[in-house]
Amino acid sequence: MIARQPHNTNQGNILKVAVLGLGSVGKTTISKGYTGEMTDPKEISMTKGVDITIKRIAQFDKAVTLQIWDFAGQRQFRFMIDVFLRGVKGVMYVYDVTDIETLLDLSEFVELTRNYLKNHYYPKVPEILVGNKLDLDNVEVTVEDIHGFMKTHDIRKHFLVSGLFSANVSEPFEYMVNQIVNKEDNLAEELLSKYSNV
Numbered sequence: 249m250i251a252r253q254p255h256n257t258n259q260g261n262i263l264k265v266a267v268l269g270l271g272s273v274g275k276t277t278i279s280k281g282y283t284g285e286m287t288d289p290k291e292i293s294m295t296k297g298v299d300i301t302i303k304r305i306a307q308f309d310k311a312v313t314l315q316i317w318d319f320a321g322q323r324q325f326r327f328m329i330d331v332f333l334r335g336v337k338g339v340m341y342v343y344d345v346t347d348i349e350t351l352l353d354l355s356e357f358v359e360l361t362r363n364y365l366k367n368h369y370y371p372k373v374p375e376i377l378v379g380n381k382l383d384l385d386n387v388e389v390t391v392e393d394i395h396g397f398m399k400t401h402d403i404r405k406h407f408l409v410s411g412l413f414s415a416n417v418s419e420p421f422e423y424m425v426n427q428i429v430n431k432e433d434n435l436a437e438e439l440l441s442k443y444s445n446v
């Protein structure tokens with residue numbers, strides 16, 4: 249069952265990250281590839297609901313538990329958004345480089361996510377774009393498509409990976425953790441300096 253996670257509760261050093269994108273783009277393969285849970289990629293069938301993967305990492309001097317929420321539904325995202333995004337600290341939008349539709353379709357995920365975060369008064373969270381299946385020859389998505397998408401949605405960071413070969417899969421997660429931890433440190437410092445003047 250999915251645990252209740254009110255976003256205003258102190259969750260210690262658990263960082264929840266949401267991985268979004270259409271079915272079959274490779275979200276589960278990337279997540280499991282990074283956390284090391286995967287045995288054989290062929291064993292991963294199209295999951296239903298939510299898949300949660302945990303990875304404990306050391307970030308500078310801090311121990312961090314990364315909780316990766318891999319969204320498995322296809323078009324039902326809007327109905328699960330509350331459970332899925334509650335308490336989220338970072339969002340990864342994944343598309344398949346051999347299928348332009350999977351990139352274009354991310355617009356809806358971005359809009360729904362931003363609306364949710366705005367309506368629930370979340371501070372801005374890091375959002376990154378990840379193109380998967382870089383190992384395949386029939387690449388359809390162009391650099392212009394990627395830049396266009398990033399410009400339209402004001403997404404600043406993009407990674408190309410191959411989940412199947414676990415190529416480059418750590419980079420997007422590590423970047424995200426870095427962003428989140430630095431942001432929290434800055435916030436803590438800001439508050440400290442603010443109150444030390446009182």
Ligand SMILES: Nc1nc2c(ncn2[C@@H]2O[C@H](COP(=O)(O)OP(=O)(O)O)[C@@H](O)[C@H]2O)c(=O)[nH]1
Nearest residue numbers: 271272273274275276277289292381410411412
């Ligand atoms: N060639 C190739 N196939 C991949 C890659 N990543 C995932 N796949 C395949 O794409 C299919 C869907 O992957 P999956 O992780 O279940 O996608 P999800 O529905 O987004 O979680 C599976 O058959 C995977 O083996 C990749 O980087 N390269």
Ligand SMILES: [Mg+2]
Nearest residue numbers: 275276295320
């Ligand atoms: Mg999946």
